[in-house]
Amino acid sequence: MGDGDRKRELTHALLERLIHYYHFVASQVEEQQSSTVTSAEIAKLVHTDDTLVRKDLAAIGVRGLPRVGYRSAEVLRAIHRQLGFDQPSQAVVLGAGRLGGALASYDGFDRYGLDICGVFDTDPDKVGAKVGTLTVRPIEELGEMVRRRGISIAVLTVPAEAAQRVATSAVEAGVKAIWNFASTNIVVPDGVFVRHEHIAVGLAELSYLLKSG
Amino acid sequence: MGDGDRKRELTHALLERLIHYYHFVASQVEEQQSSTVTSAEIAKLVHTDDTLVRKDLAAIGVRGLPRVGYRSAEVLRAIHRQLGFDQPSQAVVLGAGRLGGALASYDGFDRYGLDICGVFDTDPDKVGAKVGTLTVRPIEELGEMVRRRGISIAVLTVPAEAAQRVATSAVEAGVKAIWNFASTNIVVPDGVFVRHEHIAVGLAELSYLLKSG
């Protein structure tokens, strides 16, 4: 990317906040008649500070109107563009257990430019089953589909002992990022992103807050 | 809590790192014969810096051995104590769909002092079904179970339109924290913790990294 490129690297925290803003502003637009939203309103919904909201919006080029707030449509459009929701990423889910099924049939992804376009499993009993609008396919067909459709992301929900093997074959087929729900580390070549999702963390944190707070 | 109390408030980030350390040190103990681990080894597994690992461990009172590292058992014990894994928190899952089922049957919680002891749904077709070792119960029985067993956490996986209603009845029954997977905000009285889990964030972030990095 060139020096003059508008798109700067967003930090994890900012990215997360922008997605939250997007979510809540979109909800507000659906539920209410108002076409504008103030930084204080967004801040309240997202449990953060209004100054931070203004700074974040300024960072992605949204200008507000003093005494009015921000035009909701403009906020949505800016986040949409900044996060590249208009260039959808295609993903496959590997493992058609309960978690894989939940993720594959979750209909909240498309709003964020995410398209789950396949579910795979090794278990012959699961192959052929319907998961939402998708049909579970045998894992042998993964490589062909990834190559043919240029799929870039794999969502890994297989058991820990299969995780490395399945991840390796996904990467060999051309996947560039792995969202890993298996409770084990996986090793991938340089240039492949891995995000390890540690599902117990959220609950453990709540539990800790209860005990200490 | 008194001034002299040992247990200080842990930040979100530190809490998350400690859980990761716990997870990986425990795995390492299971897999290898070594009973010690260095800060550099932990740092590599968790993708962070070895200085930070030493600082974190010092913060929870673990002392290492120069030229050797840390005794794995001591690391585990300290995190275990600090995070209160020995005083288990009991939780119920509300909503027995795919996601609720996945969470209710996930066996990785107990290691962190978390005990899922009930699954509830309104759908008569789901009531009575087995989810892991649990049986789905009608939501009408929620209050009684929460009161009788002193359950403090509810994991909310019902559809958005039911979220507020179900959350309210859980709070009325005595639940003190809600792990909210419904894609809507819920309002609770002061003193009740809510953690909103926005499932699309992880995937959206990977997608963004692919497009920009």
Added chain:
DNA sequence: TAGATTGTTAATCGATTAACAATC
């Protein structure tokens, strides 16, 4: 001892918050 590793202080960095000016 020499060397590897921990432990800790200081420096840096970035994110958040506070203050207030600018604007309609």
Added chain:
DNA sequence: TAGATTGTTAATCGATTAACAATC
């Protein structure tokens, strides 16, 4: 105008990193 809200700079805070001393 007065007042509500954005926009932006400066101050603060906390987390991370770097440097290096302490230790076995």
